[in-house]
Amino acid sequence: MMRVVFARATAVAALALLALVCWYYPANKLLLGAGLGAYIALLLWRPSWWLAIVPALLPVLDFAPWTGWYFVDELDLLLLATCVGGYLRYGKEQPTRLPGLAKAACVLLALCWLGAAARGLLPLPAWDANALSNYVSPYNSLRVLKGLLWPLLLLPLLRQSAGPEAVNIERLFVPGMLGGLVLTSLAVMWERDTFPGLLNFASDYRPTAPFSAMHTGGAALDAYLAMAFPFVALWLIDGRHHPARLAAGLVCLMLGCFAGLTIFSRDIYIAYAASGALIGALICAHRVRRGALRWQQLAAALLMGVLLVWMLSHVFSTSGYRGLLASLGLLAAAV
Secondary structure (H helix, E strand, O other): OHHHHHHHHHHHHHHHHHHHHHHHOOOOHHHHHHHHHHHHHHHHHOHHHHHHHHHHHOOOOOOHHHHOOOOOOHHHHHHHHHHHHHHHOOOOOOOOOOOHHHHHHHHHHHHHHHHHHHHHHOOOOOOOOOOOOOOOOOOHHHHHHHHHHHHHHHHHHHHHHOOHHHHHHHHHHHHHHHHHHHHHHHHHHHHHHHOOOOOOOOOOOOOOOOOHHHHHOOOHHHHHHHHHOHHHHHHHOOOOOOHHHHHHHHHHHHHHHHHHHOOOOHHHHHHHHHHHHHHHHHHHHHHHHHOOOOHHHHHHHHHHHHHHHHHHHHHHHHHHHHHHHHHHHHHHHHO
């Protein structure tokens, strides 16, 4: 009973904060209110659908170049609306159990983040017109702290929306991540087509796609692609080989490969290789347990993998990004 009361109080607080932010947000108030209201109504009807909507829109809800808002952004509005709709329906279903080790890890992570935020924020500076106008402001610690506070606030909704045996993670969250990957990859393609040319690999142009925070450097786009791309493998290796599912997965695979290989970043190349190796190891271990793969075949495949990595490293050291990209293209065509 106390959980339901706390959930309703959280929904009311989120609604009040959402109304306050929308009042100052530089946009048409009628359209903004109608859009957020429709989203909240959708969650009241289908509360678990946020598992697909939020990850799909997470990489593209960034209008800072037009609004000038980057301490509070459009994703915050979406997540506040998610809390309103989700916590109003909280308690209707039995939440998925969270292991004790996961709870302990969340507590330790929260303590680390809070300590880091306090170190960046204190001593608390005077509030003035420049407090929220630059990244070197001590108040920027609060902007970074949002990266922890939002997952913790949404964790109870995730446990309830996951469904029995966490079935909604595969049914909703994975397609949502693939949707975000497709939107991000299309943004990369549009930016490359606008500036150096879609297939112009002679220029080491590095796109930023929808991530405006990359105007100060950093690797937000690299990190997102590294996080989202493994979900393509999760989608493709599923046992249900429906033609439409396979076609959608292959489209995501091609778009993700193009976006990852044309941002010319060592980080994303290593991330793609590491995630591919891990997924391959899990598949091989599963097949060995079933007896569908012998250890001799696994050893031969591992030897071939090591040889392939050595050859691609040699290509990169002598021909750079373009030689590596050409080699990967030929390898993909051969496969």
